[in-house]
Amino acid sequence: MAGILIIAEHRQGQFRPVTLEAVAAAEKLQASSGESIAVAVIAPQPAVFVPWVSVSAVDEVVTVTTPNAEFDPDVTGTAVKALIAARKPSVVLMPHSVDSFGVAPAIAAELGVGFATDVFDLRYDGGELVATRAAYKEKVFVEIDFPGKETVLLTIRSNAFKPAGGTGQPAVTEISVPGIEPRTEHLGWQEPPASGGIDIPGAEFIMSVGRGVGDEANIEQFVELAEALGATLGCSRPIADNGWLPKARQVGQSGKLAANCKLYIAMGISGAVQHQWGMKHVENIIAVNKDADASIFTVAKYGVVGDMFEIAEELKAQAGGN
Amino acid sequence: MKILVPVKRTASLDDEFEMRDDGRDVDADFCEYDINEFDEFSVEEAIKIKEAAGEGTVEVVVMTVGPEDADEVLRKCLAKGADRGIRVWDDALEGSDQMAIARIIAKVVEREQPELVLTGAQSSDHGFAQTGIALAGILGWPHGAVVSFLEYTPGAPSLAFRRELEGGLEQKASIPMPAVLTIQLGINRPRYASLRGIRQANSKPVDELSHTDLGLTDDQVGEAGSLSRIRRMYVPERGRSEMIQGTPAQQASRILQIIKDVRG
């Protein structure tokens, strides 16, 4: 047997749409291999999520009923291992998310299947599966293959594929997996600290500062500039980690998505993939960075290579004069 | 009790670099090497547990898989307060992927019998986010990935932690010992290793082991023991921003024009 198996993701009772990006990646493979696409839903009441994954590309939905609601690497791991043993898929896809970080490598290690993470492109090259990912802070791309592996497990970078759409009528198969034993005790959630009126997802115009700001003392200058420009102030992860700005201002994978943003100014942000996750979809991005090779310039529409402080001063002076 | 902290010597690239002749990695001449940024946090977390427990209660062992140059990252960790180091290397290990590395670490775990293994959540060069959890899989130990907060008293049967998820949400969880955790950036503030400390760390023991010392066979390491293989590495063609030229004043005025055009 063969086929492509996708592991669906959910959290706090909500389906996670990144699953559909993995489906889209599978569609791309299917175009050359012609294999069928199955999505596995592993949950206490998997039926809840079946409609979410019933998109046109999906041939089958496999459900596994689990004792616990929230992610437990042992539960997901046991279920996925059982599914791989039962279906012997040629490719297993998971979203490259924090939850898959927590289980996918363990599964690969135990089964000895081919494995790569954070994959943003894949194809067959003469029957050989080739996955593409990045390295060295996005400066290079890496093509990876899996000699001799009948099954390959990949985690798919978010925002790399457009989510699969359309409505389908996949067959639903229930599979019972014995021996599921949770070892992680879920103790609850810690919501991100109150935003205090800071609304990154809702903002249409965001100016973010990154590592280039250098020191806490320099933050004030950009607070004032954001105010002068009428922009919502955002930041990259190191700034929030240092406590220089509240977490609610952090744009990126572990922060907020600039969901409604039309104009994004990135000051002194090199453009780590985690930050890009939160902003690269914005139509108008202006990046100011002293490093001409910073990866932010690959997603920005406009770029300025220069000193962010000098530019900020000029902006403030000129905006103030208007 | 004992905490094992596997660390990696990672490379960062200069603006201009060239590929190796085989096209499968960057020419090492163009790399600056340092300890993986994430590992600075896992080492710090281990040392904090050691310091909180008081003298002589906790031993922190740092290890790395790599050639002799990798000693420098071990020295840095020893300078910060780790007790001893282990470096595993021999020629057969060349070409090992993260999975093969995890297998080697697992053998060190068997040998050292730590109660806790702390790794970085990922590496700052390749960013597989794989080694720690793969290790847990091989060992069959409970584990937690991307840990942003850790509460553990040496000797306790379990540990409590928070995992940082997407969007700033955190999951609070607890797992029984022994365990493997992968540590996220920002969990602590890594201390400085002074050069004097690094030099004095030369007197702390670093064991050098080969794969056979650990009971691994040739087909368990290197490319043979890997689950993936790098075919080629290349510099992508990318779209480039439209660069705004001129003096800072001219650049700023162009930015303001764009703001005006977009915002109306």
Next chain:
Amino acid sequence: MTQQTPHQITRILFQDFPHWMVAVFYGVAIVAIAVFLWGVFIQLRKYAKGKRDKNLWAVARHCIGDTIATVLSHRAIRRRDQAAGGVHAIIFYGFALLFIGTATVTLQYDILGPFGINFWYGTFYLIFKLVLNIAGLGLILGLVYMMVRRGWIKPPKLNYARPDRSRADPDYNRDFYRIEDWAFLWTLILIGITGFVLSGARLVWLQAEPSVWDYRWWSPAGAAVAVALKILGISAADAAKLRLGLWWFHGLLALTFIALIPYTKAKHIFTAIGAWLVRDPEAVRRLPVGDLDQAKIGYTEIGDFGRHYLLQADACTKCGRCHEACPANATGYPLSPRDLILTVREHANQQLTPSFLGLGHAAPISILGDGNVQIRSETLWACRQCGACTEICPVAVEHVPIINLLRRSLVEAGDMDPMLQKTLDAVNKTGNSFNESRRKRPRWAKDIGFEIKDARKEPVDILWFLGDFASFDPRSQKVSRTFARILHEAEIDFGILYEAETTAGNDIRRVGEEGLFQTLAEGNVATLAECDFKRIVTTDPHSYNTLKNEYPAFGGNYRIDHASALLKELIDTGAISLSKKLDYKVTYHDPCHLGRFNKGYDPPRAAIAGTGVDFVELPRSRDNSFCCGGGGGRVWVPDPPGVTKPGENRVREAGTIAGLDMLVVNCPKCMTMLEDAVKTAGFEGKFQVKELIELVAEAMDMDGKMAAPAAAELVQ
């Protein structure tokens, strides 16, 4: 008038005293001397508890001539405060003469007298009296001036309010010292005044004796008091009583003063001289070599301090010159070198002197911390290591190495600004503070139109050591290109180290990262050992200082010049000609590391003069230059919002010069700091910050050769 024999013209000691009274006096005197000696012992024992890190006797032997000259000339005390210094000289000489006088009396009466040798009579006695009268008058007038200064003039430097403590802190004002200052002045002045009244009373009492009365004007002040007493109608008998009472008051006060010298600020009489004797003239420019193998590299406890530093802490008289000169203090940072030294003193007194008659000591505590007699890390990090304090200290206190040795402990403990920690990590990793790859170091020279020799591969006359800023900072890179063109134009045979250069480490050492500094120094010494050159030239005063003064301890002995000296040389020898006379009004900022540290005051001024500009000195110049704020590693730590940066203070000073066109600097770090300050302090468009090198290049009129690259820069 009967004729007196010279032997009759003298003063009879203890005249008309009953025996018991003389005995009581000797008893009191012996007790006073015992208390004095005990105090001396306690202090010496305190110093002995410091580290014996150098042979102080050898240092003292070397410094003795300089110390005597300094003390006698009062040159150190007169610097930048002629009035207070001059008056101090009067007090000093008055006190010294009075002391010698008293010693002479003792010599006569207690030592030579019993053997029948007498000299204290006749002409000698009369001159003696006259001299001591003048000395006493000088002392009193001097003390009056000091009282007026403290009480009415109140110079800000004598305000003991501490910048390192909040107003609410009980130790904010160090009130104890103010009380002590006044008690000191009053005690001395009372001893002086009662001395004269006593002298007058004696004259009135003995007015019938011609051997006394006829010679009264040899003690003019005493005689004037006597005349006044007589006008007031005091009889001889009353005067006898007054004399007896005053004799005891004056005598007991003087003995009390002597007894308390080792316990009060009066001890500076000894400690200041002692501090000069063990002074290290290179204290600022050559920091102590730390032993990396020891358990400790910096100071954390008072017992870690060198003995000479403990002595210096006791020498401080709170004159406030360091307080006034310190750029951190001047701009609102929580550091006053004076208060730091006083904290060291108080900490030493608390920790190293017995709490009661030698019984029991306070439990040892760290000198680093937020407590009462502790030094805060924010205080230590405020320091720029610019040396302004140590330069001006009249009692040879070495604040700079003391702060550095304390900082070494902070670095060891990681107690530092995160930016600084990142910089140190970067230097360790890449050999430069810009966290740039080593390969990038020579890139500034890419488009200058000629090839610069690789000093690693071929012999050169001049090896140009650039330093980090000149290699990586875009503004300073321009200066580097200009300097390269000047050397090229002058047909100098020069080369650079290309990727092999690493930061010289001057500021790394001044931060307190001694281990990293030594690693860098060893690396550069090894690199330079492989090169064939006649001398080193550097555009960076920081590199200049450490290569010149600190590398010899690591085996690097070079002939080295700063670029300004080379420029002067090239102008003098005609290798370059300043054909274009420049019509600017300029002033010059002395970089600490070139000026104060290494006395390179004149070559840059000579080079400026050669360009024909209208040159005006800054109010604070040469040894009194005011740091740009970038020293001691502070160039890597941004100044917090809300405080004035030292650089802003400096450009405001330049702004007081009417019609100024340019503030000329001579150091890449000063360039960075002051150019930034010109913007933030609102002087943009009023005057420019220019490198000396750029000024010289302009005067050389290298137009044809410079136009093309300058245009290329604009396009970039």
